[in-house]
Amino acid sequence: MLTYAIKRIALAVLILFVVMLAMYGMVFLVPGDPASVALGPRATPALKAMLTERMGLDQPVAVQIWRFFANAAQGDLGIDVWSKRPVLDQILEAFPQTLLLGTVALAWALTLGITLGVLAVVYRGTFIDRALGLISVSFISVPSFVVAIYLLLIFAVWLQWLPAIGAGKSGDIPSQIKALILPSLAVGIGWVGYLARMVRASMLEIMAANHIRTARAFGLPERKVVTRYALRLAIVPTISVIAVGLGSILSSAVFVETVFSRPGIGTLITGAVFKRNYPVVMGTVLVTTAFYLLVITCADLLIAKLDPRVRDALAR
Amino acid sequence: MTDPLLEIDALSIAYHTDHGRLSALRGASLIARAGEVIGIVGESGCGKSTLAASVINLLPAAAEVTNGAVRYKGQDILSLHPEAQRALRGQDIAMIFQDPMTAFNPVLTMGAQLVDFQHAAQIPRAEKLARARTLLARVGMPDPDLTLRRYPHQLSGGMRQRVAIAAALLMNPTILVADEPTTALDVTMEAQIIHLLRDLRRDYQGAILVITHHLGVVAELCDRVYVMYAGEVVEEALVDDLFHAPLHPYTSALIACDPGHFEQATPILPTIPGRLPDLRNPPIGCSFAPRCPIASEICATPPPRMQISLTQSALCHKAGGRP
Numbered sequence: 001m002l003t004y005a006i007k008r009i010a011l012a013v014l015i016l017f018v019v020m021l022a023m024y025g026m027v028f029l030v031p032g033d034p035a036s037v038a039l040g041p042r043a044t045p046a047l048k049a050m051l052t053e054r055m056g057l058d059q060p061v062a063v064q065i066w067r068f069f070a071n072a073a074q075g076d077l078g079i080d081v082w083s084k085r086p087v088l089d090q091i092l093e094a095f096p097q098t099l100l101l102g103t104v105a106l107a108w109a110l111t112l113g114i115t116l117g118v119l120a121v122v123y124r125g126t127f128i129d130r131a132l133g134l135i136s137v138s139f140i141s142v143p144s145f146v147v148a149i150y151l152l153l154i155f156a157v158w159l160q161w162l163p164a165i166g167a168g169k170s171g172d173i174p175s176q177i178k179a180l181i182l183p184s185l186a187v188g189i190g191w192v193g194y195l196a197r198m199v200r201a202s203m204l205e206i207m208a209a210n211h212i213r214t215a216r217a218f219g220l221p222e223r224k225v226v227t228r229y230a231l232r233l234a235i236v237p238t239i240s241v242i243a244v245g246l247g248s249i250l251s252s253a254v255f256v257e258t259v260f261s262r263p264g265i266g267t268l269i270t271g272a273v274f275k276r277n278y279p280v281v282m283g284t285v286l287v288t289t290a291f292y293l294l295v296i297t298c299a300d301l302l303i304a305k306l307d308p309r310v311r312d313a314l315a316r
Numbered sequence: 317m318t319d320p321l322l323e324i325d326a327l328s329i330a331y332h333t334d335h336g337r338l339s340a341l342r343g344a345s346l347i348a349r350a351g352e353v354i355g356i357v358g359e360s361g362c363g364k365s366t367l368a369a370s371v372i373n374l375l376p377a378a379a380e381v382t383n384g385a386v387r388y389k390g391q392d393i394l395s396l397h398p399e400a401q402r403a404l405r406g407q408d409i410a411m412i413f414q415d416p417m418t419a420f421n422p423v424l425t426m427g428a429q430l431v432d433f434q435h436a437a438q439i440p441r442a443e444k445l446a447r448a449r450t451l452l453a454r455v456g457m458p459d460p461d462l463t464l465r466r467y468p469h470q471l472s473g474g475m476r477q478r479v480a481i482a483a484a485l486l487m488n489p490t491i492l493v494a495d496e497p498t499t500a501l502d503v504t505m506e507a508q509i510i511h512l513l514r515d516l517r518r519d520y521q522g523a524i525l526v527i528t529h530h531l532g533v534v535a536e537l538c539d540r541v542y543v544m545y546a547g548e549v550v551e552e553a554l555v556d557d558l559f560h561a562p563l564h565p566y567t568s569a570l571i572a573c574d575p576g577h578f579e580q581a582t583p584i585l586p587t588i589p590g591r592l593p594d595l596r597n598p599p600i601g602c603s604f605a606p607r608c609p610i611a612s613e614i615c616a617t618p619p620p621r622m623q624i625s626l627t628q629s630a631l632c633h634k635a636g637g638r639p
Contacts, residue, residue: 210418217374217413218406218433218483228432229421236423308467309422 004314012293019289077283087283098264102249105188113195120200139193144252148186148259165261183260202234243299247292320347321523327384336596340366342547348523355538356527363547364527368495372409410484414496416476420468427464451482474505490522531574546603553628563630566604
């Protein structure tokens, strides 16, 4: 188990390194010299040279990459060339907002998704099961930014129940909650459908298994059969799906934060890309990738903890 | 004779499938008394597992009981309230299932499951564990304490079947139903499990039902045998009579096909020609007639139950050599 944990963490670090290399590659593949794009067509050559130097773009690529990793390892992600503030501070400001959005979206997905999935199993084969199937597949198929725009139109523009943009006034919790409802729903709704299908499939499979029949043959109460014997097993594949899902929730946050003009990692990264603000782009990608890898690694370790068969397969 | 512990009376069960209604059991009757070991034999699809599942009413949702009753100590189980049925399961009537690989929950330890199976006993957990330990030792597990900490996949097939037998005996049930207890095991394991079951029957007070397609298991273990074909009990006999003087042509054919009775190598293994009748439209006459070497016109009419002695009967026009 410990060797497995170490292996997983080493793998995560390696992935992070490769992702950052790829990011550097992309920065140099995008057409246009960052300094001229950033300063606009009327910039003087002297100004451009100054900005290029400040961004560190006058150095050879290998030196740039080395500096980036060396600094990042010490917790220094560089200075924003525009605001002159440390990149790390900006990320630490924005990240909790995105994390809150993602967590609430995931909470929607878990509560609605598992409930709908279990309902479909309870009423399997009936009209309710088929209707839930249709709803789930529709939820999966519609991209989050489309959902976001329609939610905005219906609840903010027509009905005017909820605010259209922003994150609410700071210190005013009810207004922050109200501002969170629509964006989190936009991010989470695809996952509601996905989890509902997932939970339905794995519960159906497990409820038909021989060991469930054994538990019933020993007269265990049905509630105990479902919770202790079936759900404990059905939750295992769901965990890895949720972990991977958090990654896609982070990326749909990029769209949704833009649509709802919420502060967060998504807004930070889009703004930085448009302004070719490379230190911010690199720093944000580094932090989100690291976070995502952390979640996936934790999920793998949790699965190994929950399923003794996985644990033993790893020990071999 | 003593009153029967278990009495299955003219039980008919149908399955609702996508291709129509399938009559899996057609008027099957059986009795089991205390101390008896009953064998139920027949080929795949003859309804023997349906019969086993009906004893504790663990039939799949698609099954429907169309006629008959299952009486335990004179009380009709199938018409009992579901909670009352549940109270019998594992306590009065226990099952040993066919496939030990999948019979236990893979994410709970054997100890946790053996304790759960004693849920009806009002005793502390430590006592339940102690009881599980005693029974594991009884079924020949070398290290009961270690077994309790093991997960199912950490035990071999034969070991798991031993644990399954121990589990079935936990609550000291009056009826033990073993559904193909050795089918999933290799030959040496099979011999060990049969040996264990023979050993257990000596001090077991209740009735044991052994469902199998293996005549060797019947010969080794059982007192009386019910032979099933196409959802019907075609012959009932004491085990000696069955092997030495079978009444029904199907029984004779089964014995002729059993590889166990050959003493010399044969180039071809005999088989019964033809296949099971379509149970969506069971025949009106004898269901074995199309495959029967001695069938004649009369076999197109429903066969009578010929009782040739107190203990032996067959569902056949020609039972006992009548023309």
